[in-house]
Amino acid sequence: xxxxxxxxxxxxxxxxxxxxxxxxxxxxxxxxxxxxxxxxxxxxxxxxxxxxxxxxxxxxxxxxxxxxxxxxxxxxxxxxxxxxxxxxxxxxxxxxxxxxxxxxxxxxxxxxxxxxxxxxxxxxxxxxxxxxxxxxxxxxxxxxxxxxxxxxxxxxxxxxxxxxxxxxxxxxxxxxxxxxxxxxxxxxxxxxxxxxxxxxxxxxxxxxxxxxxxxxxxxxxxxxxxxxxxxxxxxxxxxxxxxxxxxxxxxxxxxxxxxxxxxxxxxxxxxxxxxxxxxxxxxxxxxxxxxxxxxxxxxxxxxxxxxxxxxxxxxxxxxxxxxxxxxxxxxxxxxxxxxxxxxxxxxxxxxxxxxxxxxxxxxxxxxxxxxxxxxxxxxxxxxxxxxxxxxxxxxxxxxxxxxxxxxxxxxxxxxxxxxxxxxxxxxxxxxxxxxxxxxxxxxxxxxxxxxxxxxxxxxxxxxxxxxxxxxxxxxxxxxxxxxxxxxxxxxxxxx
Amino acid sequence: xxxxxxxxxxxxxxxxxxxxxxxxxxxxxxxxxxxxxxxxxxxxxxxxxxxxxxxxxxxxxxxxxxxxxxxxxxxxxxxxxxxxxxxxxxxxxxxxxxxxxxxxxxxxxxxxx
Numbered sequence: 001x002x003x004x005x006x007x008x009x010x011x012x013x014x015x016x017x018x019x020x021x022x023x024x025x026x027x028x029x030x031x032x033x034x035x036x037x038x039x040x041x042x043x044x045x046x047x048x049x050x051x052x053x054x055x056x057x058x059x060x061x062x063x064x065x066x067x068x069x070x071x072x073x074x075x076x077x078x079x080x081x082x083x084x085x086x087x088x089x090x091x092x093x094x095x096x097x098x099x100x101x102x103x104x105x106x107x108x109x110x111x112x113x114x115x116x117x118x119x120x121x122x123x124x125x126x127x128x129x130x131x132x133x134x135x136x137x138x139x140x141x142x143x144x145x146x147x148x149x150x151x152x153x154x155x156x157x158x159x160x161x162x163x164x165x166x167x168x169x170x171x172x173x174x175x176x177x178x179x180x181x182x183x184x185x186x187x188x189x190x191x192x193x194x195x196x197x198x199x200x201x202x203x204x205x206x207x208x209x210x211x212x213x214x215x216x217x218x219x220x221x222x223x224x225x226x227x228x229x230x231x232x233x234x235x236x237x238x239x240x241x242x243x244x245x246x247x248x249x250x251x252x253x254x255x256x257x258x259x260x261x262x263x264x265x266x267x268x269x270x271x272x273x274x275x276x277x278x279x280x281x282x283x284x285x286x287x288x289x290x291x292x293x294x295x296x297x298x299x300x301x302x303x304x305x306x307x308x309x310x311x312x313x314x315x316x317x318x319x320x321x322x323x324x325x326x327x328x329x330x331x332x333x334x335x336x337x338x339x340x341x342x343x344x345x346x347x348x349x350x351x352x353x354x355x356x357x358x359x360x361x362x363x364x365x366x367x368x369x370x371x372x373x374x375x376x377x378x379x380x381x382x383x384x385x386x387x388x389x390x391x392x393x394x395x396x397x398x399x400x401x402x403x404x405x406x407x408x409x410x411x412x413x414x415x416x417x418x419x420x421x422x423x424x425x426x427x428x429x430x431x432x433x434x435x436x437x438x439x440x441x442x443x444x445x446x447x448x449x450x451x452x453x454x455x456x457x458x459x460x461x462x463x464x465x466x467x468x469x470x471x472x473x474x475x476x477x478x479x480x481x482x483x484x485x486x487x488x489x490x491x492x493x494x495x
Numbered sequence: 496x497x498x499x500x501x502x503x504x505x506x507x508x509x510x511x512x513x514x515x516x517x518x519x520x521x522x523x524x525x526x527x528x529x530x531x532x533x534x535x536x537x538x539x540x541x542x543x544x545x546x547x548x549x550x551x552x553x554x555x556x557x558x559x560x561x562x563x564x565x566x567x568x569x570x571x572x573x574x575x576x577x578x579x580x581x582x583x584x585x586x587x588x589x590x591x592x593x594x595x596x597x598x599x600x601x602x603x604x605x606x607x608x
Binding site: 130133134137140141144148151153154156157159160163164167168170171172174175177178179181182187 | 515520523527530531533534535537538540541542543564565568571572575576578579582583586587589590593594602604
């Protein structure tokens with residue numbers, strides 16, 4: 001029964017291995033990839049329902065009792081994030097055949113795609129700090145392969161920077177695990193949490209927690225550490241960018257959320273003050289980046305940064321409302337970033353350029369694409385009926401409640417500028433005179449809009465059905481604010 | 496012993512970061528190699544460098560073994576960094592060939608490619 005928890009890691013891993021055998025037969029691998037992704041999505045939905053009914057499912061691998069073996073913990077937060085990951089994976093696998101060249105597809109795209117999903121699901125589900133490092137490497141190795149797939153000049157150039165910064169932060173992660181091991185003598189997260197409360201070494205533990213924050217902040221592209229993100233994210237194929245933008249930085253945010261609610265909750269005064277400053281700067285600098293360029297891919301890539309700022313703001317305030325805001329925003333942002341990268345990728349594929357000054361009057365050729373971009377701009381900025389609104393509302397409620405007036409105003413102002421940055425794309429690309437010389441490719445456009453509409457459907461549903469989703473989010477945040485529950489269910493087996 | 500090893504790891508980190516900040520690609524990769532050596536040495540040191548037998552159960556007369564967990568962690572980490580380094584070397588080879596330079600300053604490019 002507890003083996004349920006490891007299947008979201010095993011299914012994509014085995015699918016990746018299976019598809020490596022059929023790389024030359026593109027039709028078969030497309031069909032298999034779609035079938036396996038749908039199967040995995042259905043399974044993960046079942047897991048999510050099970051977890052929300054019966055509480056966390058814990059798997060002690062190899063039957064070794066909790067602090068000695070590796071544990072896989074599927075609690076409500078992990079299950080929710082794995083579910084979101086698989087929704088994005090389904091959209092990506094539908095989009096891939098139309099945006100990738102045959103050569104890229106036959107060079108193991110689907111294998112690396114499934115390995116990326118393996119790494120992300122594993123990072124969400126693991127209950128062991130070193131195992132988290134290993135899953136980070138699994139997803140990073142797959143992402144290295146995906147980012148260079150195709151081997152164009154730009155990709156080769158940007159991927160070097162991407163690999164180097166991630167290699168550096170991984171080395172730092174290992175060093176930090178070594179530090180933590182020398183202080184608490186364990187790598188199991190629940191056991192660390194218990195020992196951290198017992199060991200009376202506040203200074204060194206605060207240092208370690210900030211080092212961990214630095215590591216995950218590099219993965220998540222927080223304020224002083226975001227410089228590596230925009231260009232590598234806009235270099236690869238749109239479907240790869242969408243997977244990166246939707247999943248990779250969010251794994252960093254999830255790790256920060258997990259580490260600072262579970263392991264270091266009591267030293268909150270020092271670290272959380274730092275988070276709030278960083279959140280403010282991340283918001284401002286991300287928005288400045290998004291407004292600074294006319295390359296539409298880069299605009300979306302820069303938009304990843306302020307979203308991360310919003311989430312870190314919720315973690316920094318650290319009340320039940322703000323943490324539930326972070327969780328809501330996390331799910332919302334994974335979906336909308338996936339949709340936006342796919343949308344912009346579609347525009348670039350159809351127009352043949354990423355410079356928005358060179359494109360105009362697209363609404364005459366592709367009305368549906370235009371309205372979808374318009375809708376997603378509203379979702380992203382947080383206009384009421386859509387999902388961005390609820391997350392931001394909770395975050396702002398939390399920050400007003402904690403008397404962080406300045407930060408709330410920065411957040412509101414940045415939302416406006418985020419709206420401006422996407423609407424700029426809409427105005428430049430879709431308004432204007434019809435270009436008669438341009439030959440539209442309506443068939444390709446129709447195929448590319450299907451996965452985008454699929455993702456936007458969830459965004460809209462998440463906003464309109466907030467009444468339905470909010471109790472789950474509230475349950476997650478009260479669970480996160482009480483680390484005893486996690487520790488008890490992992491170490492003592494009583495949920 | 497721990498102090499000497501920590502200083503050595505510190506020197507490796509310093510040399511690694513110095514090389515990481517250079518312009519030539521191959522020197523950067525050498526830097527990452529030095530950094531991962533430093534990190535692995537550090538895990539070993541932080542696990543404790545007490546005297547003891549290697550962690551292999553042969554006879555049962557002694558209970559004084561060294562901590563086996565850091566060794567397993569290092570082994571995992573070595574293999575991972577080996578994989579990443581080999582990928583990075585091939586990547587650097589291809590990138591240098593394609594872009595006709597291995598100078599990081601010239602690997603910038605413009606906005607619309």
